[in-house]
Amino acid sequence: xxxYLPILMLLVLAVVFAALSFFASRLLAPRRPTAxxxxxxxxxxxxxxxxxxxxxxxxxxxxxxxxxxDIEIIFLYPYAVIHRELGGFGLVEMAVFVVAVxxxxxxxxANGALDWGPVKHLRRVDPRVSTSRTAATTVRRxxxxxxxxxxxxxx
Amino acid sequence: MTLGLLAQAGxxxxxxxxxxxxxxxxxxxLVLIGGAIVLLVVGALAPRRSRIGWHAMLTVAxxxxxxxxxxxxxxxxxDDGPYSAVASAVGVDGFxxxxxxxxxxxxxxxxxxxxGYLRREGLEGPEPYVLMLLSAAGAVMMAxxxxxxVMFLGLEIMSIAVYVLAGLHLRRRRSGEAAVKYFVLGSFxxxxxxxxxxxxxxxxxxxxxxxxxxxxxxxxxxxxxxxIAGFALLxxxxxxxxxxxxxxxxxxxxxxxxxxxxxxxxxSGVKAxxxxxxxxxxxxxxxxxxxxxxxxxxxxxxxxLVVGAVLAVVQTDVKRMLAYSSINHAGFILIGVQAAxxxxxxxxxxxxAAYTFMVAGAFGVVTVVGRRGDGHHHLxxxxxxxxxxxxxxxVFAIFLLAQAGVPLTSGFLAKFYVVExxxxxxxxxxxxxxxxxxxxxxFLYLRIVLVMYAGAGDGADTDPAAGRPRLAVPAAAAIALxxxxxxxxxxxxxxxxxxxxxxxxxxxxxxxxx
Amino acid sequence: MILAATPISASWYLGLSALLFTVGAVGLLVRRxxxxxxxxxxxxxxxxxLTFVTFAxxxxxxxxxxxxxxxxxxxxxxxxxxxGIIVGILRRRPGATADDLSLLKG
Numbered sequence: 078x079x080x081y082l083p084i085l086m087l088l089v090l091a092v093v094f095a096a097l098s099f100f101a102s103r104l105l106a107p108r109r110p111t112a113x114x115x116x117x118x119x120x121x122x123x124x125x126x127x128x129x130x131x132x133x134x135x136x137x138x139x140x141x142x143x144x145x146x147d148i149e150i151i152f153l154y155p156y157a158v159i160h161r162e163l164g165g166f167g168l169v170e171m172a173v174f175v176v177a178v179x180x181x182x183x184x185x186x187a188n189g190a191l192d193w194g195p196v197k198h199l200r201r202v203d204p205r206v207s208t209s210r211t212a213a214t215t216v217r218r219x220x221x222x223x224x225x226x227x228x229x230x231x232x
Numbered sequence: 233m234t235l236g237l238l239a240q241a242g243x244x245x246x247x248x249x250x251x252x253x254x255x256x257x258x259x260x261x262l263v264l265i266g267g268a269i270v271l272l273v274v275g276a277l278a279p280r281r282s283r284i285g286w287h288a289m290l291t292v293a294x295x296x297x298x299x300x301x302x303x304x305x306x307x308x309x310x311d312d313g314p315y316s317a318v319a320s321a322v323g324v325d326g327f328x329x330x331x332x333x334x335x336x337x338x339x340x341x342x343x344x345x346x347x348g349y350l351r352r353e354g355l356e357g358p359e360p361y362v363l364m365l366l367s368a369a370g371a372v373m374m375a376x377x378x379x380x381x382v383m384f385l386g387l388e389i390m391s392i393a394v395y396v397l398a399g400l401h402l403r404r405r406r407s408g409e410a411a412v413k414y415f416v417l418g419s420f421x422x423x424x425x426x427x428x429x430x431x432x433x434x435x436x437x438x439x440x441x442x443x444x445x446x447x448x449x450x451x452x453x454x455x456x457x458x459x460i461a462g463f464a465l466l467x468x469x470x471x472x473x474x475x476x477x478x479x480x481x482x483x484x485x486x487x488x489x490x491x492x493x494x495x496x497x498x499x500s501g502v503k504a505x506x507x508x509x510x511x512x513x514x515x516x517x518x519x520x521x522x523x524x525x526x527x528x529x530x531x532x533x534x535x536x537l538v539v540g541a542v543l544a545v546v547q548t549d550v551k552r553m554l555a556y557s558s559i560n561h562a563g564f565i566l567i568g569v570q571a572a573x574x575x576x577x578x579x580x581x582x583x584x585a586a587y588t589f590m591v592a593g594a595f596g597v598v599t600v601v602g603r604r605g606d607g608h609h610h611l612x613x614x615x616x617x618x619x620x621x622x623x624x625x626x627v628f629a630i631f632l633l634a635q636a637g638v639p640l641t642s643g644f645l646a647k648f649y650v651v652e653x654x655x656x657x658x659x660x661x662x663x664x665x666x667x668x669x670x671x672x673x674x675f676l677y678l679r680i681v682l683v684m685y686a687g688a689g690d691g692a693d694t695d696p697a698a699g700r701p702r703l704a705v706p707a708a709a710a711i712a713l714x715x716x717x718x719x720x721x722x723x724x725x726x727x728x729x730x731x732x733x734x735x736x737x738x739x740x741x742x743x744x745x746x
Numbered sequence: 747m748i749l750a751a752t753p754i755s756a757s758w759y760l761g762l763s764a765l766l767f768t769v770g771a772v773g774l775l776v777r778r779x780x781x782x783x784x785x786x787x788x789x790x791x792x793x794x795x796l797t798f799v800t801f802a803x804x805x806x807x808x809x810x811x812x813x814x815x816x817x818x819x820x821x822x823x824x825x826x827x828x829x830g831i832i833v834g835i836l837r838r839r840p841g842a843t844a845d846d847l848s849l850l851k852g
Contacts, residue, residue: 137830140829147822148818152819166253180272381816384817385816388820388823408835419824427793
């Protein structure tokens with residue numbers, strides 16, 4: 078038990094320090110709010126409504142991939158602990174397992190699921206600006222993108 | 233905690249007693265999974281669209297390879313008797329091999345149907361085939377599992393892949409809706425199944441079917457509550473997968489919303505996997521307790537027969553009709569399960585094999601008639617089909633009549649064997665209900681056939697279908713339909729080979745020799 | 747110290763897991779948000795895990811604990827697939843609940 082005491086102490090210290098600095102800044106800092114200061118941004122357009130919820134799907138994708146690979150590790154830990162005792166059998170079994178996981182990884186890479194950063198494959202927009210294309214129609218088009226009409230039986 | 237236990241067990245470098253892995257015993261599963269992985273990797277690196285449709289070809293080849301892998305195992309089982317491998321976790325017996333072949337056939341037919349569908353909808357890619365192969369691997373795993381956990385893994389592999397397949401057509405909202413419904417109810421039932429496994433484990437001290445069977449045969453439990461509750465929960469899990477009646481509510485919605493070729497696989501391959509698990513767990517393992525579970529299965533069978541037949545008749549959407557009729561068929565197969573005899577198992581297996589061709593073929597025609605968008609499934613869309621495309625209508629009529637149980641088709645014999653098994657097991661009332669429900673559901677199939685052949689009026693002017701374009705039947709789908717028709721009629725005329733094979737294919741639980 | 751005096755027997759754990767399983771099952775049937783329904787499934791699976799661990803301890807058998815690993819992995823796979831399907835739907839129809847999924851009827 079005694080050997081864990083330093084860790085416990087460190088934990089307590091960390092919590093105390095974080096709490097202290099948090100409350101100290103609140104107590105000590107002068108507080109003179111103005112309308113401009115409490116606005117989300119001090120310059121630019123005042124937001125009139127919440128931005129439409131459009132998280133890039135990429136986030137979900139990364140999260141899902143993470144979950145899968147994270148969980149696969151569950152099988153690697155026990156193996157790592159007793160790989161000596163398992164010998165060649167364990168090695169073969171793990172190789173099979175890792176190959177299967179790796180195949181999924183290759184698939185992900187090949188489909189660009191892990192290409193972080195700006196999307197490269199942008200659809201080429203028709204450079205000719207037509208008269209029918211106004212800001213309003215573009216917005217509407219973007220808003221409806223990927224949705225099927227309410228009444229349509231099929232896309 | 234497990235880590236600690238394992239580490240203690242292996243103090244020093246004393247080698248752990250590892251089970252021998254007889255790779256040959258696993259070869260059908262390995263072929264399916266290996267094929268899926270190869271298709272996944274190669275498909276990801278190659279262009280998605282191709283003129284020749286090599287994705288489907290490779291899938292059919294993998295299915296063929298699976299069947300080829302079964303042949304030597306079948307011979308070995310025939311000569312040396314069934315055996316069990318990988319520390320008795322996987323059983324190789326006639327039963328598992330028979331179901332493996334049925335599932336492989338279902339995959340091949342569904343893959344051929346999928347090819348044309350994906351091209352029509354502009355959804356080309358390797359993913360559907362990969363998922364189908366993985367799902368089939370899960371179903372095969374269920375059929376050959378000698379351990380409840382292996383069976384659970386098989387069930388999940390099979391189901392999870394099919395959840396995705398149901399939502400394959402992302403642009404169609406119905407497809408997404410079907411996927412969500414299937415997913416939520418499917419995982420709900422999986423949880424029940426797992427809880428059943430846990431309770432059986434608690435009651436018998438093992439998840440291994442061989443050991444459970446031995447334990448149940450040797451001991452009389454003082455308190456059976458845990459075990460019976462486990463039975464009930466397992467039955468709920470299986471009931472969902474095979475779409476039997478109190479647990480059927482997902483079936484019509486999912487069948488209607490999912491892409492039609494996928495439904496062909498769901499109704500054949502997934503159902504075969506579910507029934508294989510049911511037979512293996514209940515008939516083979518819990519056979520000594522049959523007096524406890526038989527009445528429940530009896531009730532489920534009666535409900536499936538009645539509800540499936542009656543509700544099918546009032547539908548107007550052909551896919552929903554076929555969904556209810558598949559519930560009805562599940563009732564028939566449950567009759568074989570309920571008998572819990574070798575005859576019952578044989579009849580159920582025969583039914584599964586025959587039904588695979590009938591239902592996959594029927595949904596194949598539905599795929600073609602659905603046209604672009606996969607939305608033309610109303611009964612009206614079939615009006616006058618016989619006049620426009622007599623061959624297609626004839627093929628559909630054969631599948632429907634076979635499902636109705638008309639003599640000279642495989643469906644008649646399938647129903648006959650099942651009812652015979654019920655009578656031999658002295659379940660006369662069940663046999664009577666089955667026959668009545670067969671008559672009621674025959675009305676449903678005849679209704680579709682009549683619509684196709686009678687159409688509306690005689691003149692081309694009054695025919696609402698006159699202006700419709702001719703339906704294109706893709707070559708791959710045509711092959712699948714021809715094979716299915718040939719099998720349906722062939723089994724009906726010459727049933728002996730299949731009957732004999734099914735008779736050799738009763739599940740036997742054998743402990744591993746090592 | 748009263749807690750230490752009362753032995754917590756296996757049946758307590760079994761009862762707790764049965765309770766959790768029921769909470770999950772009822773939640774799945776009652777809640778309308780797909781994501782919450784989904785969490786309920788997870789709750790059910792983890793309740794079963796508790797049962798397995800309890801039995802493994804009672805029977806002094808490692809098998810039950812190993813099962814938990816497999817169930818965890820299956821649960822993760824289910825999460826990923828379920829999230830994928832639900833995100834796919836919500837992208838097209840923000841704020842959809844289970845009641846909105848009513849196209850398929852009859």
